[in-house]
Amino acid sequence: MTRVPAVLAVLCLAGALTLHAAQDRWFPRAPENYPAILYVRSPDTMRRLALEYDGITADLYWIRALQAFGRERLQPPAAARRYELLYPLLDLTTTLDPYFSIAYRFGAIFLGEPYPGGPGRPDLAIALLEKGLKQQPHRWQYMQDLGFVYYWHLQNYKSAAAWFQRASQQPGAPNWMRPLAAVTLTEGGQRRSARALWRQIAQSDQAWLRDTAAHRLAQLDALDAIDQIQARVDAFHRARPAERVTWPALIAGGWLRGTPVDPAGTPFTVDPATGHVAVSRDSALWPMPGDKPEAPR
Amino acid sequence: MPAARSVAVAAFRESVRDKVFYNLLLFAVLLIGASLLIGQLTAGQDVKIIKDLGLSATSLFGLFIAIFVGISLVSKEVDKRSVYPLLAKPVRRTDLIVGKYLGLLITLAVNVAVMAVALYGVLFFLSRGVPANVQQAWDAPALDPALLTAILLIYVELAVVTAVAMFFSSFSSPMLSAIFTLGVYVIGQFTADLNGFDQIVHARGAIALAKACYYVLPDLSRFDVKIAVVHGQAVSAAYVGTSIAYGAIYIAALVLAASAIFSRRDFK
Numbered sequence: 001m002t003r004v005p006a007v008l009a010v011l012c013l014a015g016a017l018t019l020h021a022a023q024d025r026w027f028p029r030a031p032e033n034y035p036a037i038l039y040v041r042s043p044d045t046m047r048r049l050a051l052e053y054d055g056i057t058a059d060l061y062w063i064r065a066l067q068a069f070g071r072e073r074l075q076p077p078a079a080a081r082r083y084e085l086l087y088p089l090l091d092l093t094t095t096l097d098p099y100f101s102i103a104y105r106f107g108a109i110f111l112g113e114p115y116p117g118g119p120g121r122p123d124l125a126i127a128l129l130e131k132g133l134k135q136q137p138h139r140w141q142y143m144q145d146l147g148f149v150y151y152w153h154l155q156n157y158k159s160a161a162a163w164f165q166r167a168s169q170q171p172g173a174p175n176w177m178r179p180l181a182a183v184t185l186t187e188g189g190q191r192r193s194a195r196a197l198w199r200q201i202a203q204s205d206q207a208w209l210r211d212t213a214a215h216r217l218a219q220l221d222a223l224d225a226i227d228q229i230q231a232r233v234d235a236f237h238r239a240r241p242a243e244r245v246t247w248p249a250l251i252a253g254g255w256l257r258g259t260p261v262d263p264a265g266t267p268f269t270v271d272p273a274t275g276h277v278a279v280s281r282d283s284a285l286w287p288m289p290g291d292k293p294e295a296p297r
Numbered sequence: 298m299p300a301a302r303s304v305a306v307a308a309f310r311e312s313v314r315d316k317v318f319y320n321l322l323l324f325a326v327l328l329i330g331a332s333l334l335i336g337q338l339t340a341g342q343d344v345k346i347i348k349d350l351g352l353s354a355t356s357l358f359g360l361f362i363a364i365f366v367g368i369s370l371v372s373k374e375v376d377k378r379s380v381y382p383l384l385a386k387p388v389r390r391t392d393l394i395v396g397k398y399l400g401l402l403i404t405l406a407v408n409v410a411v412m413a414v415a416l417y418g419v420l421f422f423l424s425r426g427v428p429a430n431v432q433q434a435w436d437a438p439a440l441d442p443a444l445l446t447a448i449l450l451i452y453v454e455l456a457v458v459t460a461v462a463m464f465f466s467s468f469s470s471p472m473l474s475a476i477f478t479l480g481v482y483v484i485g486q487f488t489a490d491l492n493g494f495d496q497i498v499h500a501r502g503a504i505a506l507a508k509a510c511y512y513v514l515p516d517l518s519r520f521d522v523k524i525a526v527v528h529g530q531a532v533s534a535a536y537v538g539t540s541i542a543y544g545a546i547y548i549a550a551l552v553l554a555a556s557a558i559f560s561r562r563d564f565k
Contacts (some may be wrong), residue, residue, distance in 0.1 A: 051483065056349045
């Protein structure tokens, strides 16, 4: 007799599953597109609410920060990307777990990234790293990252060199840090020093940092390529001032062998009137260093 | 105290019969599931997050056992009236309280030990094959023995919470005991705030009350070294030793108080 209710229970469950699947087909759910919400913004309040589980709560906020950044970055180019939750999430993460070094380091990279690839907030990247330094004043990696934000995003080579110098004086700092400070001071803004900087970052143990370095090195290669192409375009422009500058015209005239492409495989653009060569906005390398993209968010 | 020992063994067997250890299965599923998923969600922080998750789950699961089994240790005997034949035997009421408490401590010890082994097992599998240069960049090695320090202090904290639960259940109903214990646990995490209450208010009475609560209520935040251990920060032996001593003295006070109250209780 006990078998009957068991069989009936299985049948009922199977019926519910079938009806559930059918409902999904008959009445498909509208895609949910609610704006992301951060219910608790105060790090101190969250630290108290987390009780003794602040470590695991920090991990959850870190995962949320990664997802929030990735989701916005993967939006179609035309969509307005909103990064307004990124810093609050990183602030919560690092308050809950003050030693979470990856949250400071990756967080600074995310925050400094120019819009639309990131929020374009090097000021917040600096604030985050300085918060980390308050917790661990001898962490040379944070100083290196600070120098890096000043160098790359703010083009403030003096401050960058000062941070590299400070980093080189910390226990455990690699021996290439001191020459890097010197090179930054003497060759600030030059591609050679930038390339040296990124090559060091490319040796990081973190895959994300290595990917970022590869991206930046590709941008520097693109800048080198633009210099060479620009020289030929300028020569063409001088030789035929009345003619519009286009790739087919340059190829037909024998100035170029084919349409030049950047290291990401996207053709460079050329302004037909001025002959200015640039990386296309469709390229994975855009925006380039020094480009002035749209207003940061 | 052979009577207390017998009661402790019986209490442990009872918890096994009550399927308290089923939580270990949930813990294992949580840890293994998380270790498979975490790599997809984070940027190379798998080991750190598994350590956080393992230690937090050990603490949380233990907390549930400490509160919900702790409050029923005495009340169940009274409700089922099994306390009458028990006290008719040559068992002192103090032995009953101490034995019941020790029984739950054994349950918690087995629980925490199995969870620790499971955590080390998952960390071993997670760190297998990770290049040496990547491992060097971690704040602490995957199989860091210092994790045991955090686990030991979690156990002491659970022992204090169990003593609190048993203290309340010696004179109150199970529902109220659970609420009181949970309240003490939460306040126990905020004792530093109680100590600094004079910086927020100026009323002398309120400050004196906050100071009294600070010293009388258990300072459970002392037992939390999870973040420090996960990041390879040194936790001194003196800190661990004084924390354990503090916990032991607090437990002794609570068990003695529970024994005193239970000894005076009238079961007519």
